[in-house]
Amino acid sequence: MMRPNGSEPGRERRGSGGWADVLAHEQHLVAPGSEWRSALWAVASEQFNSAADRLDLDPQVRVRLLDPRRALTVNFPVRRDNGDIEIFTGYRVQHTLAIGPTKGGIRYAPGVSLGECAALALWMTIKCALLGLPFGGAKGGVRCDPTRLSPAELERLTRRYTSEIFPIIGPDRDIPAPDMATGEREMAWFMDTYSQQVGHGVPESVTGKPVVLGGTAGRQAATGLGVVFSLETLVERLGWRLAGQRVAIQGFGNVGAVVAGELSRRGASIVALADVAGGIVAPNGLDIDAVHAWVAEHRFLRGFPGAEPKTQNGVLEVPCDILIPAALEAQITAENAPRLQCRLVVEAANGPTTPEADRILTDRRINVLPDVLANAGGVTVSYLEWVQDQQKYFWDADEVAQRMRGQVLEALDRVLTLADERGVTWRMAAQMVAIQRFAEAARLRAVYP
Ligand code: NAD
Numbered sequence: 175m176m177r178p179n180g181s182e183p184g185r186e187r188r189g190s191g192g193w194a195d196v197l198a199h200e201q202h203l204v205a206p207g208s209e210w211r212s213a214l215w216a217v218a219s220e221q222f223n224s225a226a227d228r229l230d231l232d233p234q235v236r237v238r239l240l241d242p243r244r245a246l247t248v249n250f251p252v253r254r255d256n257g258d259i260e261i262f263t264g265y266r267v268q269h270t271l272a273i274g275p276t277k278g279g280i281r282y283a284p285g286v287s288l289g290e291c292a293a294l295a296l297w298m299t300i301k302c303a304l305l306g307l308p309f310g311g312a313k314g315g316v317r318c319d320p321t322r323l324s325p326a327e328l329e330r331l332t333r334r335y336t337s338e339i340f341p342i343i344g345p346d347r348d349i350p351a352p353d354m355a356t357g358e359r360e361m362a363w364f365m366d367t368y369s370q371q372v373g374h375g376v377p378e379s380v381t382g383k384p385v386v387l388g389g390t391a392g393r394q395a396a397t398g399l400g401v402v403f404s405l406e407t408l409v410e411r412l413g414w415r416l417a418g419q420r421v422a423i424q425g426f427g428n429v430g431a432v433v434a435g436e437l438s439r440r441g442a443s444i445v446a447l448a449d450v451a452g453g454i455v456a457p458n459g460l461d462i463d464a465v466h467a468w469v470a471e472h473r474f475l476r477g478f479p480g481a482e483p484k485t486q487n488g489v490l491e492v493p494c495d496i497l498i499p500a501a502l503e504a505q506i507t508a509e510n511a512p513r514l515q516c517r518l519v520v521e522a523a524n525g526p527t528t529p530e531a532d533r534i535l536t537d538r539r540i541n542v543l544p545d546v547l548a549n550a551g552g553v554t555v556s557y558l559e560w561v562q563d564q565q566k567y568f569w570d571a572d573e574v575a576q577r578m579r580g581q582v583l584e585a586l587d588r589v590l591t592l593a594d595e596r597g598v599t600w601r602m603a604a605q606m607v608a609i610q611r612f613a614e615a616a617r618l619r620a621v622y623p
Pocket residue numbers: 397424425426427428429430448449450451486487500501502503522523524549552553
């Protein structure tokens with residue numbers, strides 16, 4: 175039976191309180207749920223929906239879990255160095271409020287939008303739930319080109335953005351962290367601005383801070399180490415030996431350089447590396463200490479003696495056992511996926527594989543360890559920073575790494591076990607484990623009032 179507003183009982187989407195009638199007359203209105211529309215949201219919600227299908231999630235629960243719970247858009251003025259006033263637009267999206275405060279980075283980039291933040295916030299919910307962290311996901315940012323802003327302008331922008339979103343953030347509400355074009359410096363400004371507003375220092379209001387302001391030991395290497403911890407255990411479960419595996423890595427920054435060094439120390443052979451300026455290949459393995467020294471002196475990998483040059487994307491296609499994209503999103507595409515010559519892909523970067531490429535890799539039986547699991551060491555150590563700040567008691571880098579390792583390996587075990595039981599990919603299993611967790615939290619909290 176259809177209801178007067180056109181929705182079927184039990185299958186209604188949000189806004190069944192007469193929305194269909196309103197929309198019929200007001201064509202200019204955005205349909206409920208379309209506020210979040212963006213290319214990234216389409217990918218994130220498709221992943222969510224296919225995992226929700228497998229879990230047979232009730233449609234009413236599903237729509238309650240998928241759309242972000244809270245979003246704030248702010249337009250605010252910033253004084254440029256030449257005295258001009260420029261208006262910037264910023265966002266903060268909090269995806270799930272069912273489990274503790276929300277957590278997620280802040281990015282400065284020209285493409286930042288409500289829809290992009292919504293997708294990234296949903297992925298943060300998935301990552302936190304998968305790792306068993308007591309957070310929902312969030313994401314925020316300011317639409318700007320950070321390369322055309324001076325340090326003084328960036329400081330004014332960061333401080334004003336912090337004050338604008340102040341009503342919805344805080345150590346028990348929503349805890350920001352660095353993302354694209356933000357780092358320790360911006361987090362220090364952020365923490366200071368928040369603290370000025372409340373009248374005392376609140377280091378736990380943000381993570382990714384400098385250590386002297388309450389940042390954690392071991393944060394810098396955390397994401398790369400997390401990749402290596404999960405890979406070590408995964409390889410063992412597959413019955414392979416890590417020593418002797420041939421590894422190709424795209425990206426030699428915070429994440430890629432740590433992964434290359436740690437894997438090489440464990441006996442793996444790094445046969446190809448790439449950065450933004452180009453790639454290098456050595457089928458018998460690169461000397462990673464020598465590569466570090468070369469990059470310290472020459473900035474880029476190109477020209478490294480004894481290695482064959484390759485393009486940035488060419489390294490994705492070299493023969494190897496394990497391919498680790500650790501640079502940008504959308505690097506493994508429908509175009510190059512048929513040519514990959516690896517046995518396993520480990521997504522150290524966020525979103526490096528497009529959905530079409532993912533299907534090709536599944537058909538080719540190349541397993542993919544998904545980003546939400548492979549690079550979750552970073553958010554786990556952010557959580558440990560927040561914990562240390564709350565208790566005003568700090569651990570050394572070893573203790574931080576061991577605690578993170580335990581949490582990452584537990585998540586890995588759950589994902590591999592569920593994937594085996596249900597015959598699904600690791601990406602699907604990771605989504606299912608996470609969605610089950612926050613769906614249960616939302617169910618138990620029920621509906622208020
Ligand atoms: P980074 O800026 O330190 O390093 C990026 C590296 O990629 C650099 O070596 C750069 O030269 C290289 N690169 C850029 N464009 C390239 C291209 N077209 N081809 C080949 N190489 C290219 O960044 P990062 O912190 O190492 O982050 C890398 C990835 O890991 C990103 O996707 C990021 O979202 C993800 N990630 C990072 C963290 C973290 O804690 N840093 C946490 C989770 C996920």
